[in-house]
């Protein structure tokens with residue numbers, strides 16, 4: 001157990017902290033994300049059929065608690081952090097970062113979702129935030145469940161992203177490391193090599209200020 005992990009409860013250890021090496025958003029030349037280390041372009045991916053029809057009134061960065069509901073969302077709590085950078089590796093402050101995702105049962109809050117599993121009424125499912133001066137964003141959410149894709153095979157757990165700077169935007173999806181279903185996911189597997197790696201979040205040691213309380 002590392003120094004940073006000392007003093008964490010078992011529940012906290014069940015949570016995950018994941019992050020992306022750095023999304024980069026171009027301010028000048030087309031929509032791109034890039035990885036911080038070498039600024040490889042991170043490819044755009046489909047927004048899918050489940051972008052919220054009606055966004056929740058509660059759009060804050062904690063998706064595990066929905067205003068007006070008594071209980072927290074079901075599932076494994078995660079903290080998702082990352083940065084938005086331009087192609088020079090400089091932080092993009094004030095970028096709009098939207099996320100939407102399935103709940104722990106693999107259900108979206110969307111009328112067109114045909115999956116029969118129960119929908120978690122306490123899960124926010126959507127958030128929009130602005131990056132800080134360092135280009136950072138942070139969300140507290142739950143790990144989404146896998147679900148049967150409408151066209152082909154199972155969709156591995158993923159979180160949808162739309163990032164918008166002053167003149168540019170990109171829509172993509174972020175994936176989890178070491179997921180067996182990653183190998184079968186046709187959308188993830190449509191991207192090859194290092195560009196695919198740029199879409200897969202990295203596990204990070206949790207920090208003391210991260211709260212992993214959940215259902």
Ligand SMILES: [Fe+2]
Pocket residue numbers: 048050102155158160
């Ligand atoms: Fe999806």
